[in-house]
Amino acid sequence: MVPAVPLAVSAAPRRSGLREYFANIWRTVASIFEGLSVTMSWMFRRPATIQYPDKIAEPVQEMLPESYRGVLEVDLQRCIACLLCQRTCPIDCIQIKVEKNPETGVREITRFDIDMGRCMYCGLCTEVEDCNALLHTTQFEATMPHPDLLVLHFVKEPVPVAKRATAPPRRAPGSILAEVMPGFGRRASMSRWQGRVRREAAAEAPRAAAAPAEAAPEPAAPAPPKPEEDRKDG
Numbered sequence: 001m002v003p004a005v006p007l008a009v010s011a012a013p014r015r016s017g018l019r020e021y022f023a024n025i026w027r028t029v030a031s032i033f034e035g036l037s038v039t040m041s042w043m044f045r046r047p048a049t050i051q052y053p054d055k056i057a058e059p060v061q062e063m064l065p066e067s068y069r070g071v072l073e074v075d076l077q078r079c080i081a082c083l084l085c086q087r088t089c090p091i092d093c094i095q096i097k098v099e100k101n102p103e104t105g106v107r108e109i110t111r112f113d114i115d116m117g118r119c120m121y122c123g124l125c126t127e128v129e130d131c132n133a134l135l136h137t138t139q140f141e142a143t144m145p146h147p148d149l150l151v152l153h154f155v156k157e158p159v160p161v162a163k164r165a166t167a168p169p170r171r172a173p174g175s176i177l178a179e180v181m182p183g184f185g186r187r188a189s190m191s192r193w194q195g196r197v198r199r200e201a202a203a204e205a206p207r208a209a210a211a212p213a214e215a216a217p218e219p220a221a222p223a224p225p226k227p228e229e230d231r232k233d234g
C-alpha cells in the first residue's frame with residue numbers, strides 16, 4: 001500500500017511561480033548594489049594602503065628594527081672561523097671551509113656559503129657567543145627566479161682568519177649582502193641567473209678539460225726486441 005504524501009509541509013502561503021521568479025531577480029540585484037555601494041564609497045576616500053615597492057617614501061628595510069631577522073650576512077674580516085655557527089644550524093644551511101695556505105702558512109677561509117633557500121630564520125647561528133661576524137640584516141626581499149641563486153657565496157677569494165684582538169669594526173649591516181647578492185631587493189630577472197650559470201660553466205670548463213689529461217696513465221714502454229736466436233728457434 002502506498003503511504004499518503006502530505007500536500008504541504010509548511011503552513012506559509014505560497015507565492016505564484018511568476019511572482020517568486022521576479023522576487024528572486026529583485027533580491028539578486030539589490031544584494032549586488034548593496035555590496036558595490038561599500039566598494040564605491042571607498043573610491044572617494046583617501047587610500048589607507050600604498051603601492052609597494054614603487055610608491056613608498058623610504059625603503060621598508062630602513063624602517064625595520066635592528067632585531068629584525070632578515071637575510072643573513074657575514075663579515076669575513078671579523079670571522080675567527082670557530083665554525084660554531086655551522087655546528088649550531090639545525091638544518092645545515094651554513095658551509096664553511098678553512099684551509100692552510102701552503103705558501104704563507106696562514107689559515108684562510110676558502111668557503112662560507114649560506115643557503116637562504118633552506119634557512120628558517122631561527123637566529124640560532126647569530127646567537128653564538130662572541131661572534132660579531134654573522135648577523136641578520138633587515139633585507140627580506142629574498143626572491144630569486146631559481147632556488148640555486150639563494151645560496152650566498154661570501155668568499156670571492158681566500159680570506160685570512162681574523163684575530164679577535166685585531167678585527168676591524170663591523171661594516172654597516174646590509175652592505176656586505178648588497179655586494180654579495182645585488183639582486184636582492186630588486187626584481188631579479190631570469191637572465192641574471194642564466195648569466196651566472198654561464199659564467200660558472202665557463203670557469204669550470206678549463207678545469208674539466210685538464211682533469212682527464214692529468215689523470216691519464218703514462219703510455220706503456222715499447223717491448224724490448226727479442227734476441228735473434230730466439231726468433232730463429234721459434
Ligand code: SF4
Binds near residue numbers: 080132
Ligand atoms: S661567523 Fe661567527 S660563529 Fe661563524 S665561524 Fe665566524 S666567528 Fe665563528
Ligand code: SF4
Binds near residue numbers: 093120125
Ligand atoms: S637562521 Fe637558523 S636555519 Fe638559518 S642559518 Fe641560522 S641557524 Fe640555520
